[in-house]
Amino acid sequence: MDWTQTPRRSSAMRREQNLALVSAVISGAVIAAGLLLLLLARVNPETASSIRTMATDVAAPAWGVVRAPIDGMTRLVAGIGDYFGAVSRAQALETQLDLANARLRQSRVQARELVQLKRLMAVREPKRQVIVTTRIAAAASGSVVRTAMLAVGSAAGVSRDMPVIGADGLVGRTQDVGQLSSLVLLITDPLSRVPVIIERTGQAGLAAGSNQPTLVLIDRVGPDLPLRVGDRIVTSGDGGVYPPGVPVGVVIEVRNDGPVIRPAQPPLGAGFVTVETAWLQMPAAAATGPLFDAPVPVEARTRGAPKPRLRSAEPGADPATEPTAAAALIVPVP
Known part of the structure; x- marks a missing residue:
């Protein structure tokens, strides 16, 4: 074993x-x-x-x-x-670089063509003019209004309905202007309506405040194209207050009642802002001619309405005895 x-x-x-x-x-x-x-x-x-x-x-x-x-x-x-x-x-990076270079070359060519066309057509565009650069002194986000306060007023040249623009985008417009301070109506206020355009689709609309930190895009017109999350919204220049091309925000949610926009420049913590003149200022009243006052239609000649009169060239003439403009145009028929 x-x-x-x-x-x-x-x-x-x-x-x-x-x-x-x-x-x-x-x-x-x-x-x-x-x-x-x-x-x-x-x-x-x-x-x-x-x-x-x-x-x-x-x-x-x-x-x-x-x-x-x-x-x-x-x-x-x-x-x-x-x-x-x-x-x-x-x-992949080389492919992206080639695409970016191609788009850059195309943009440069289009920019040169645009400058030449504007020069040929003698296009005259309004220029943006900065009135003052200041800092937001205070911002209020109440249950009814959303406003901000600037420590500059009419003494610095600020007046009503001037756009207030921050470093990253639109903040609002001046509403009540005092001698040394101004009240700004923020774009998030329920009464705020900003004419905007979607860069990708070219659609126009209004960015309406909703008394929340976000905006709502309403009254869209233009090509019937769906929006996407990330679409950039800029001012269109319509209305004459806000200059075109100022960033307003980015679409963060697409809903049936209106896309939701996140403002590009939150008013709280905005720091320094610029107050500019209105993009298209209202023209001054037309000056009266040397012989006639402002014309008044016949249908508007009611009791108390002024009548156009022919001004006398002789000094000291009695206005009550001056013939009217209509009487001066009557030619007697023989």
Whole structure:
């Protein structure tokens, strides 16, 4: 009989038993140490904190040594992935660069053509004129109105219905102007209506305030194209108050009752703003001619309405006896 395998099996079993015993002892020691630390933390928190700090100081270097190979392998795998993915990313970037260069060249050509056409057609456009640059002194967001206060007024040349523009976009327009202060109606106020245009589609509309931090796009006209999240909204210049091209906001939600717009320039924290003249100022009253007052239609000649009169060239003439303009045009028929 072969008795050579018995000692080997018994030695393997003995090693397994020893390992199991050591594992049980270590596990019991860890559990006992945890319970002891828990009890110590309840009885004396300061001592427990000191022990935890010492244990952390001892375990940190050992953990760093253990983690070093793992971190090195992770960085190696990431480096290999980046290396193989660099070619595809470089090709994508080159494609985007070519498209951007093509659009830039096209934009430059169109800009030159536009300048030439304006020069040939003798186009005269209003110029934006800054009245004053100041800082928003205060902003109120009540339940009814949303306004801001500027520390400049009519003494600095500010008047009613002037656009107020921040560094990132439109803020509002002046409403009540005093000698040294001005009240600004913010674009988020329910009474605010800003004529705007969607850059991508060319649609025109009104950005209406909703007494919330956002705006609502209403009364859209133009091509029947759906809007997208991210479409930029700028002023159109209609109405004569706001200059065209000023950023108003970005579409953040498309709804049936009107797309929601996030303002490009929040009034709170806007910092410095500029007050400009109205884009298209109302013309002054037409000057009267040297001979006639402003004409009044016959249908408007009611009681108390002024009648046009022919001014006498002789000084001291009696206006009551001067013939009217209509009488002066009557030619007697022989």
